[in-house]
Structures are given as structure tokens and as C-alpha cells.
Amino acid sequence: MEWIDEALVLSARPHGENAAVVTLLTATHGRHAGLVSGGQGVRAQPLLQPGNVVQAKWRARLSEHLGHYTLDLMANHTARWFDVPEVLSVIASACAVTEASLPERQPMPGIFAGLQALFQLTDPDLWGVAYVKWEMEILRALGYGLDISKCCVTGETENLAYVSPRSGRAVSLEAGRSYHDRLFPIPSFLLGSALWDADAVRQGLEMTGHFLSRHVFAHPHSRLLIATPGDLPRARQRLAEYYHAATRAVAEVAMA
Structure with missing residues (x-):
């Protein structure tokens, strides 16, 4: 199973030693969670801020599985308003x-x-x-x-x-x-x-x-x-x- 969609980051929660379960609101797949490898790392933090716009690629063996996300940043709204x-x-x-x-x-x-x-x-x-x-x-x-x-x-x-x-x-x-x-x-x-x-x-x-x-x-x-x-x-x-x-x-x- 695989799809690509535009999405808004809603939350990111630690999972295991270095991954994160990231919940997105996607344009065509609704509210959808997935695992991001390295999601607890310093480099991933700017990407996973709530409100960010990302391009999300989701993959899983079966549709009912949690699956894994690959995310690319499209817009960082929190950075734009960090002082407001x-x-x-x-x-x-x-x-x-x-x-x-x-x-x-x-x-x-x-x-x-x-x-x-x-x-x-x-x-x-x-x-x-x-x-x-x-x-x-x-x-x-x-x-x-x-x-x-x-x-x-x-x-x-x-x-x-x-x-x-x-x-x-x-x-x-x-x-x-x-x-x-x-x-x-x-x-x-x-x-x-x-x-x-x-x-x-x-x-x-x-x-x-x-x-x-x-x-x-x-x-x-x-x-x-x-x-x-x-x-x-x-x-x-x-x-x-x-x-x-x-x-x-x-x-x-x-x-x-």
C-alpha cells in the first residue's frame, strides 16, 4: 500500500528509541498517523512542528497497518510567526x-x-x-x-x-x-x-x-x-x- 498527499502536521509523539508517530491531516486521506524513522532527532524537529505543510509519502504492507511516512517540508508556518x-x-x-x-x-x-x-x-x-x-x-x-x-x-x-x-x-x-x-x-x-x-x-x-x-x-x-x-x-x-x-x-x- 502506498500513497502521496499534501498534508498538515498535527502532532509528533516519541516512539521507541528514535522514531516518532506523526499524525497528519491530509488533503484526501483525512486524519492519518504513520511512523517517521528518526523523528526524535534534532534534524527532524523543524519538519515535525504542528502546522507545517508537508508532502507525505505513506507506505504499509496492509492498509490497516500504521505504516511509515517519508515527509518533505513545503511550508513552515510556526517559524514565520515565532515572535507572535x-x-x-x-x-x-x-x-x-x-x-x-x-x-x-x-x-x-x-x-x-x-x-x-x-x-x-x-x-x-x-x-x-x-x-x-x-x-x-x-x-x-x-x-x-x-x-x-x-x-x-x-x-x-x-x-x-x-x-x-x-x-x-x-x-x-x-x-x-x-x-x-x-x-x-x-x-x-x-x-x-x-x-x-x-x-x-x-x-x-x-x-x-x-x-x-x-x-x-x-x-x-x-x-x-x-x-x-x-x-x-x-x-x-x-x-x-x-x-x-x-x-x-x-x-x-x-x-x-
Whole structure:
């Protein structure tokens, strides 16, 4: 068995004395693991950074075997953003969420294309917003998409302000007024606004994180990343903590 495909590195874990089990998201073969000889070596580390784009050649005697990878680097995204913590946190979170949420060896071309587009952004200010939108696409692809097109109570399409944590559907400002504290506010950038801040990204992460935890990670595909069902991957938790801290910092400056 053999195939060649473009892929994104999701993780690399030590195996034996010097090899590594590398998990990729491939363009046409889905989330797929394989063994890389010498993967623990110094020379292999730049190649195996999460988020890197590689050309992967996979070979195995039988299709159900783990198999071996030969990888060639096509793009190193982490090196490009080594001095921008926000972007590095987004890359780490996206790779962890992908590995923990997607079934193995099932093609997910839309998720692959979305992740490629996210990692190719050139403006660091766009990464947080784009990441929230990408998590919404993950939810949609797995059958748990949110519907923010109209109010689930009145049917109106204007003045949408909240999302129900139960149904994942939008609620208008008026319909949700009396119980707004039990709803998720819809971030401005999901309603077409070109203006946003760290708090809007924080709101978006809280909303998508709730549905990922409830629907996707309640039965995770990777116990290495999700120790307790319902938890978010640690890298995803760190990303949320980053935007919480950024929101607090802005508030403190405003109060000074």
C-alpha cells in the first residue's frame, strides 16, 4: 500500500528509541498517523512542528497497518510567526482540535482547505476571528452546526444578539432580553461587523467551546488529547486563556 498527499502536521509523539508517530491531516486521506524513522532527532524537529505543510509519502504492507511516512517540508508556518504568541496559540489549538475531533482516515477536504486558509493568513489581527469561524465549520462538518441566520423564537432575521446553549440557534435581542444571562452573545464579526476586539474573540471561543465540549469531545477520538470526556484540548484551553487575559488587559487600561 502506498500513497502521496499534501498534508498538515498535527502532532509528533516519541516512539521507541528514535522514531516518532506523526499524525497528519491530509488533503484526501483525512486524519492519518504513520511512523517517521528518526523523528526524535534534532534534524527532524523543524519538519515535525504542528502546522507545517508537508508532502507525505505513506507506505504499509496492509492498509490497516500504521505504516511509515517519508515527509518533505513545503511550508513552515510556526517559524514565520515565532515572535507572535497569539498566532502560535491559534496554530497549536487548531492542530489539537483537529486531531481530537476528526475520525481517523476519513477524507475531510473542507476542513483541510479551511485549515490551510487559516494558516496562510498574513495579518496577525485576523487570526482570532478566522479561528472562531473555522471552529464553527468544524462543528458544521461534524453535524453540530450553529444556526445564526434567524431567531429560533420569533423567526426574525434582524437584531440577532444571542445563541441558545441548548439548540445552537440564534435568539433576537428582544426575545432573549429576559434571560440574556443564560445565552451566549453572538460576536460582532459573526453578524457582519468589520470591527471587533479581543473580547469579541473571547465570546466566540466561549460559544464554540461549549458546543465542542458538549457534542464533539464528549466522545473524543484521541484520549491522548482529551483525558476526561467533555474537556477541551489543553492547547485550546490555553488559547481561551490568552484572549481572557487580553480582554482583562484592555479593561485595566481603560480604567486607569
